Amino acid sequence: MPAVRDSIRQIDDQSWLIEGSLLLSRKQAPSSGLASWSDGNGDFFVLTSSSNPPSETQPLSDTSEIQKVYDAREGSAVWRVGEAFIKLKELVTLDATREHTTLQYLRNKQPLDFNIPEVYYYTDPGNRYLIALSKVPGRTLNEIWYELEETKQQECVRRIAKICIDLATWEGQAISGVDAQDEMNFDPAYVLKSCKEIGMDCSSFVFYHADLGPGNILLDEVDGSIEWICTKFRCSSGLDLPQRAGNVATTDWRARVARELNRLGFSDAVDDWATWWGLY
Structure with missing residues (x-):
């Protein structure tokens, strides 16, 4: 089995093989198959099963669409x-909550103040998980943060903090996915033990997104809507902006969101966390 990064290979200029068993083809109209969606130029991509995959395929070229x-x-x-x-x-965890399950949970919670992609198809081919999702309008904050005026930057901060507030009203019974399964890469018992060790209030559990970094947030510059895609703002460098020339700190995004969340009543345990990690 090829590495994940090499799992889509080109057959010809109109067809591709995915994971050795799924055939992606360009058609002039949507047709029967596992899923289909627009190619953005008047035609369609159609996904079907391939019982007899071609033996000859090529890696995607740098100019491939x-x-x-x-x-x-x-x-x-x-x-x-x-x-x-x-x-x-x-x-990593075979019984972990899948992304399509979480997205359907969110759809059932409508109306929401952010866009949710449509799931076209999903499957677990062996020890891997594949999902095809619709695009939503916008560009990531990684791409446009340095282009935005100060007022627009602060509006993004307020919007994300408000979404965190709204999501935190949905309470659960444990540290788990929305279907009570384990999260993808975390042992819930260990996470709970660690949170208690640094003095966090674990008397209730709420819905949250664990990676609200600027690369995971899309801003629609036409209507200003933000895609959902909170914690960790104070201490995770994974939420930093990309490095650019100038005086703007890469921590600008997450520092602002952390301040806004604090203003809205969210507390943090950064000092205890740093002590727990031996940083103090």
Whole structure:
């Protein structure tokens, strides 16, 4: 089995093989299959099962219209395919909550103040999880933060903090996914033990997104809407902006959101966390 990053291979200029068993083809109209979506130019991509895959395929070229937009070494990758994204990841925990389950949970909570992508298709091919999702309008804050005026930057901060407030009204019974399964890469018992050790209030559990970094938030510059995609703002460098020339700190985004969350009543345990990690 090829590495995750190499899981989409080109057959010809109109078809591609995914994970050795899924055939992606360009058609003039949506047709029967597992899923189909627009290519953005008047035609459609159609996903079907391939019982007899071709033996000869080629890696995606640098000029291919199917472009990899995210690559986490061997663990996961994301490709832009027309008006959709295809995401593939290794399953660390086989019974973990799947992304399509969380997205359906969010859809059932409508109306919400953010866009939710449509799930076109999902499958667990062996020890891997694949999902095809619709694109939503906008560009990531990583791309546009330094272009935004101060008032627009602060509006983004307020919007994300408000979303965190809204999501925190949904309470659960344990540290788990929305279907009570384990989270993808975390042992719930260990997470709970660690939180208690640094003095966090664990008397209730609320819904949250664990990675609200600027690369995971899309701003629609037409209508100003933000896609959901809170914690860790005070201490996680993974939520930093990309480095740019000038005097703006890469921590600008997460520092602002942390301040806004504090203003809205969210507390933090950064000092206890740092002591727990031996940083003090």
